[in-house]
Each structure stands twice: as structure tokens, then as C-alpha cells.
Amino acid sequence: MEKHVLSKSTFIRGLQCFKSLYLYKNYYHLKDPVSPELQAVFNRGHKVGALAQQLFPGGIDCTPTKRYRYIESVEKTQELINNGQEVIYEATFQVERVLIMLDILVKRGGKWFAYEVKSSTKISDTYITDAAIQYYVITNAGLKLEDISIVHIDNQYILKEKLKLDQYFKTISVKDRILEIQPRLHKQVNEMKSVIFERDIPIKEIGKHCFSPYQCDYLGYCWKGKKDAEIFTLAGLGKEGQVDLFEKGIEKFSDISSVEKLSKSQKIQIKGEPVLKKDNIQKFLMQLEFPLWFLDFETVQNAVPKYEGVKPYQQIPFQFSLHRLEENGTLSHSEFLAELGIDPRESFTKSLFEMVGKKGSVVVYNATFEKMIIKQLFEWFPDKKEEAQHMIKRVIDLMKPFQKKDYYLPEMQGSHSIKAVLPALCKELSYENLAINNGQIAAMTYNELQTSSDMFRIEEVKQNLLEYCKLDTLAMVKIYEKLIEITQNR
Numbered sequence: 297m298e299k300h301v302l303s304k305s306t307f308i309r310g311l312q313c314f315k316s317l318y319l320y321k322n323y324y325h326l327k328d329p330v331s332p333e334l335q336a337v338f339n340r341g342h343k344v345g346a347l348a349q350q351l352f353p354g355g356i357d358c359t360p361t362k363r364y365r366y367i368e369s370v371e372k373t374q375e376l377i378n379n380g381q382e383v384i385y386e387a388t389f390q391v392e393r394v395l396i397m398l399d400i401l402v403k404r405g406g407k408w409f410a411y412e413v414k415s416s417t418k419i420s421d422t423y424i425t426d427a428a429i430q431y432y433v434i435t436n437a438g439l440k441l442e443d444i445s446i447v448h449i450d451n452q453y454i455l456k457e458k459l460k461l462d463q464y465f466k467t468i469s470v471k472d473r474i475l476e477i478q479p480r481l482h483k484q485v486n487e488m489k490s491v492i493f494e495r496d497i498p499i500k501e502i503g504k505h506c507f508s509p510y511q512c513d514y515l516g517y518c519w520k521g522k523k524d525a526e527i528f529t530l531a532g533l534g535k536e537g538q539v540d541l542f543e544k545g546i547e548k549f550s551d552i553s554s555v556e557k558l559s560k561s562q563k564i565q566i567k568g569e570p571v572l573k574k575d576n577i578q579k580f581l582m583q584l585e586f587p588l589w590f591l592d593f594e595t596v597q598n599a600v601p602k603y604e605g606v607k608p609y610q611q612i613p614f615q616f617s618l619h620r621l622e623e624n625g626t627l628s629h630s631e632f633l634a635e636l637g638i639d640p641r642e643s644f645t646k647s648l649f650e651m652v653g654k655k656g657s658v659v660v661y662n663a664t665f666e667k668m669i670i671k672q673l674f675e676w677f678p679d680k681k682e683e684a685q686h687m688i689k690r691v692i693d694l695m696k697p698f699q700k701k702d703y704y705l706p707e708m709q710g711s712h713s714i715k716a717v718l719p720a721l722c723k724e725l726s727y728e729n730l731a732i733n734n735g736q737i738a739a740m741t742y743n744e745l746q747t748s749s750d751m752f753r754i755e756e757v758k759q760n761l762l763e764y765c766k767l768d769t770l771a772m773v774k775i776y777e778k779l780i781e782i783t784q785n786r
């Protein structure tokens with residue numbers, strides 16, 4: 297058997313962009329590095345995949361014993377089928393030099409059923425194509441499939457005592473949808489194979505396809521010098537909208553011929569001049585009641601819920617930082633970080649209601665998130681409902697003056713996120729030198745710590761988490777002080 301040239305993932309890559317396929321096969325080293333965030337998504341996929349195997353226990357795994365020994369896996373799969381094995385994990389097939397590894401292959405009542413596992417909560421068109429190429433290879437390799445299904449996470453599942461896999465996972469047959477795709481696969485496979493062996497890099501302009509269905513990992517190569525075009529800073533459009541304008545030849549704001557269709561804040565950004573509506577800011581500040589409680593939460597989301605009453609991917613708070621500012625200017629700080637290895641919700645809730653006083657405004661940045669977490673707390677702990685509702689009523693969103701563009705500086709680049717507002721207002725404070733500098737990394741690091749036994753590492757990371765969260769609330773204090781300052785200046 298000849299070595300494969302296409303796999304399920306390279307086929308999907310080729311459908312997104314021939315050039316990406318060519319580069320991947322011939323210039324792998326030009327690929328962008330995998331970010332820790334993306335690596336975490338891959339790891340999650342493997343974990344969920346392993347869990348789904350338990351839906352069909354007793355299987356034999358055909359994962360190659362050594363990297364790249366896929367032919368061994370194909371032979372092992374065939375041998376297991378011939379020997380009457382009824383459950384096979386990573387069942388491997390190859391046809392027309394296309395190799396696929398199916399998550400779970402099951403024989404029931406003398407018929408074969410294929411299952412592909414996804415760690416997401418819904419079925420995308422790409423998953424259908426992905427299942428289609430698997431069906432194509434398996435059936436053309438000579439195994440008749442009675443059905444092919446996608447096994448994905450049910451986001452309505454709530455953990456009670458023990459994880460019930462048959463409720464946590466949803467199994468949906470996609471055979472009807474993938475059969476429609478089958479007639480075009482042979483041609484597509486051949487086209488891709490010929491692209492791979494071309495002498496030169498295929499010509500393909502950059503565009504929206506670079507981000508859909510996945511962000512291509514050759515952006516660094518193809519978008520060199522283009523990624524920094526001014527149009528990619530135009531806020532409120534999303535990547536797709538920005539690329540849409542870029543494809544029309546609009547690279548700079550000055551290339552935009554008509555601003556009529558743009559939002560109020562986009563027009564402000566394009567104009568590039570500061571905005572200061574003192575009266576509105578004063579009105580905003582007047583709502584605040586001392587003492588001020590600057591509050592920020594960190595949360596973690598797990599594909600597989602760990603604690604009772606929790607849904608897949610539900611936000612679980614594990615840390616907060618709190619700065620208290622008195623009317624006389626006295627500032628104090630307190631914080632909470634859950635102990636490792638336990639359900640953080642109870643101690644988080646207890647500490648939050650103990651540490652945040654009963655009077656004064658609770659100042660957050662992007663209130664939707666913090667309010668949602670506080671609401672969840674009383675759903676988990678109904679005895680805290682009154683306190684939680686009282687706290688929600690006291691929440692004031694410090695983001696509002698920036699979101700409404702009552703205060704805008706061109707350095708904010710159209711954004712009202714704290715990561716854009718802070719450096720524009722308080723250059724002395726920065727996230728740049730922190731070991732943890734965004735919420736996603738904080739959540740990943742906290743998750744990683746759960747299984748660590750290295751006490752030095754644990755202490756170091758705990759400090760990093762505390763420093764990061766503390767900066768979030770200190771940043772809010774500084775932003776608040778800046779708002780006071782500018783409204784007092786004549």
C-alpha cells in the first residue's frame with residue numbers, strides 16, 4: 297500500500313484553500329505556530345474523544361504505535377474486522393491514497409455503524425463534510441456502513457452526581473446529508489492530489505476564505521505586510537466585515553468613499569479625533585455611591601462538567617479581585633482564589649458576599665458578564681438569592697462611557713474593551729509584562745494547576761493569577777480616576 301497523500305484534515309484544508317493544502321504538504325515549516333489557546337482546543341477534543349469511547353466499551357484502539365505508521369493501523373483495522381472484533385477505536389482506512397481514522401466503528405446485528413466524535417455542542421457544515429470523506433473512504437475500502445453519526449456534546453445536559461455519558465453526548469445520524477455530498481468527492485480528491493504535486497505554489501488571493509471555516513495557519517506567510525492594514529482596526533465589523541472591505545481594495549480609512557453605512561462609533565473612529573462629552577460622563581459618575589467596589593471575576597469553562605448542577609462549557613467562577621475606594625480616596629485591595637482540587641463555587645460565593653460590603657456601587661467592566669455570573673451563583677445557592685439580587689442592582693458598568701463614545705481617544709482604535717482603553721488612558725499600567733495577560737490564559741492555567749503536584753510551580757502560577765486579576769480592578773480604579781480628572785478640567 298502506498299503512503300497516503302491526503303487525510304481527513306488535509307482534505308478539509310484543501311476545500312478551504314488549495315494554496316493552504318499545498319503549503320502544508322510542501323512548506324510545513326512556514327506554518328504559524330500553534331497558540332496555547334488552540335492547543336487547548338486540540339487537547340479538549342482528545343479528552344472528549346476518549347470519553348466517547350466509553351459509550352461503546354470493549355473496543356480495540358488502532359492508533360499507530362509510532363508516529364506516521366498509518367499503514368500498520370490500516371492493516372490492524374482490517375485484521376480486527378476479519379477476526380470479528382465488534383468495537384474498534386481509531387479505525388483506519390485508506391483508499392485512493394486518502395487516509396481516514398474514524399473515532400469509533402461498531403458492529404451491531406451484523407451491520408457496521410460509524411461514529412465521529414466532536415467536542416462542540418452543534419453540528420457544523422464542516423463536520424458534515426468531514427463525515428462525508430470518512431464515509432467515502434470506508435465504503436470504497438469495501439466496508440458497507442449501515443449508518444454514520446456525529447457524537448457531540450449536549451449543551452443542555454446538567455451534571456447530577458455522576459456523569460451520564462448517554463445524556464452528556466447526543467448522537468445524530470448524518471447519513472442522509474453526507475450521501476448528497478458523495479458524488480463530488482472523487483473529483484475533489486483528485487484535484488487536491490494534483491495540486492499537492494504541482495511545481496509551484498498555487499496562486500490564490502487572500503480573502504474571507506482565510507478565516508472560514510477555520511483561521512488558516514499560513515496567515516503569517518500570505519498576509520505578510522497586509523495584516524496591519526488600517527482597515528483591520530475598524531471596530532464593530534468583525535473579521536468578515538473587515539476582510540470584505542479589504543477585498544474591495546479598501547486598506548486605509550481614507551479609501552472609504554462613503555461613510556453613510558457606518559455606525560456612529562465607526563464614524564468617530566475614522567474621523568480619528570478625540571471625543572469628550574463631559575456632561576454625559578458627569579451624569580454617569582453621579583450614579584456612583586461610595587464606597588466603590590471595583591470587582592472582576594475570572595472563570596473557567598469545561599467541556600466535561602466537573603461539578604453537580606453544571607452544564608458543559610458553563611462559566612465557573614474561581615477567582616475575583618476587589619478594590620475598595622472610599623470617598624476620601626483611601627484605596628484597599630482584597631482578593632480570592634479558590635483552593636485547588638475542589639469545587640470553587642461555594643467558597644467563591646461565600647467570600648464574594650463577605651468581602652463586598654452591603655453599601656456602595658459595585659463597579660465592573662462589561663456588566664453583562666459579571667451579572668450573569670452573580671445570577672448563576674444564586675441558581676446554585678438559592679439561599680444567596682436576595683444578596684445576589686441586591687448586588688446585581690448595585691452593579692455599574694464602567695465600560696458604558698467608552699461604549700457610548702462619551703469619551704474617546706484615537707489610541708483606543710475604535711474599541712471600548714479595557715485592553716484598549718487602559719493603555720490609552722493610563723500608560724503606566726500595562727498587561728504586557730504579566731505572565732498571564734488575558735482571561736483565556738488565566739482559565740487554562742487554572743485548569744492545568746488542578747493536576748500539578750509541583751508546589752513551586754503551583755505557587756508561582758497562583759501569584760501570576762492574582763497579579764493578573766488585581767491589575768484588572770486596579771485598571772478600573774485608574775480609569776475611574778481619569779474620568780473624574782477630565783470632568784474636573786476646564
Ligand code: SF4
Binds near residue numbers: 315501502
Ligand atoms: S492564508 Fe489564505 S490564501 Fe494563504 S493559504 Fe491560507 S487560506 Fe490560502
